[in-house]
Amino acid sequence: MEYCIDKEIKTIILNRDMNSIEPKWVLVYRLITDSIESLSHLKELRSADTIISVSYITVPLLFFRKLGLLKKQISFIWEGFFLHNQKFFSLFKKLFRHLFRQNDALLVYSQFERDLYSQSFNINISNIHYIPLVFEPKPQEILFNQYTKKADWDKIPDEFYFSGGYSHRDYATLIEVFRTIDATLVICYSGMNTEIQSIDIPANVILLHDVSREDFAELVRRSKACLLLIKSNSGAAGQLFVIEVMYNNKIIIASSTDILKEMITHRENGFIVNDPILEIPLIIKDIEEGVADVYTMKRKAKETILSVNCKRNYNHHLNQAFRTVTKYHN
Template structure:
């Protein structure tokens, strides 16, 4: 029996559909969805709880075929396998990424201890294929790529924010790996309106209103966040570190609403954004963003047409169909009969 193991069903629906078509059994560690934005303590408690659940389910995994596992739960599965408590032919760690470079040494050690020859790691960008070879010491044959899928959104519904937003504004949102301090500095003495939606864990966001043209929200519901994207002039993505994770989901959501994204230039975002065609990539937000805003004021770029191009790129490269095709190419060879791994 082949299994897909995930903390919740909060994963791309096309992933579950594709795996079910390939005869995978779905094993959820918790019904419903979890808040993806948590403190380190909260994440640690989730890890312990999920590891205990897997330990209790170990008999069902004694003769597993291929296991596709989502999120940090992969580390629990790898550990139980190393301890000889579960057995499988092959494991695919789905959607692995690292936000901060300081964790590279830790994961290099963990993977050296836990990975076996048949284990694979799937990533959402071409850049990560080389990055994790260099930083984590992983073999090229262990790493596979499939695009991050995004289902185009329907028209957003009205929320309590409706009618409270500026008539025209730029929007920046998200939690991890964001450099909001640089963004606020770039807008500090300008007339354009900036709306930010972050988390209470974004410590570089001011607690009160510091500038008349900058509005800050924290921990808004999903529908309200979507409304902020849908009605923005353009979306902004200031990134701290050029690592494996760089706000890809935020970019894809903006593209779904035909919005241009102005982002910090990173290797991953270079794959998503075509410079001056579907968006803008800036080396330094503090210096370059005010200059770009002046260009946008004069109409040098057609944001509407660029937004259409961004949407076309989303449909072409990051649709459910593109993802399902890439994932099937990764998994089908793994389903061929193999001998069980030795711990």
């Protein structure tokens, strides 16, 4: 939004509901209502040469162009495309074949996804652009989420390890790891992580769910280190969690996925694990005994986020995408 304001780009907000985690039927319903709402803005949309659209509202807009409701020569910049479930890849391959054009651009949040979607959907790699997720919180700023529950700090010890978030988390393996570790693990999960309900929780694992954003951030800040295990090597990689952890000068111990390896260099600004059961106890032992150079790793973690996940870098990459599509309008 700030980019559009700086560039004096007209903005249309279809939905002010900022809830980030919802059941799939709610997301589908919201997409339908947003699609209907966008029809009331056809006059404004028709006047554009380039439309930046965020998330899956782009799909109905591409259909509108295909049906002639929008100018045929309009270019789309689809920001924030990601597809976690490979069972939908064949569907999106057909959608891109029929709806995506040479004068369009796809914006993704990792180089891994750039290569993956180019190969999977037969899109020219020059039409897919990497842009970084931006994390530049203002002093005392409270980032939004829909949850209001407060953490019971009296039940949380002074020293603990922390993991949190919803998408694609492998909490079952993480809990299994901490059965063998003499340390406290606090997990802040979503009520939609239903697999946790069937797990026998050991005494050194504390479960919280759907806590407020400010308490989630405080858990990151108070922790000795943070852990992120991901179920598979897909688009759902917990990037925002890793960015917040590293920004707050905390050690991150994370799964060896292609996306996370773009952010974390093993034993330089964090830890990457291939075998969590075997490796995490050894890493935590190194942290507890002071073997790992924690101070240097924390400093480099913060430096990574300040240089990569900043508005200046985001603007640079988005400008490149703009140049790609606007050359077709000259």
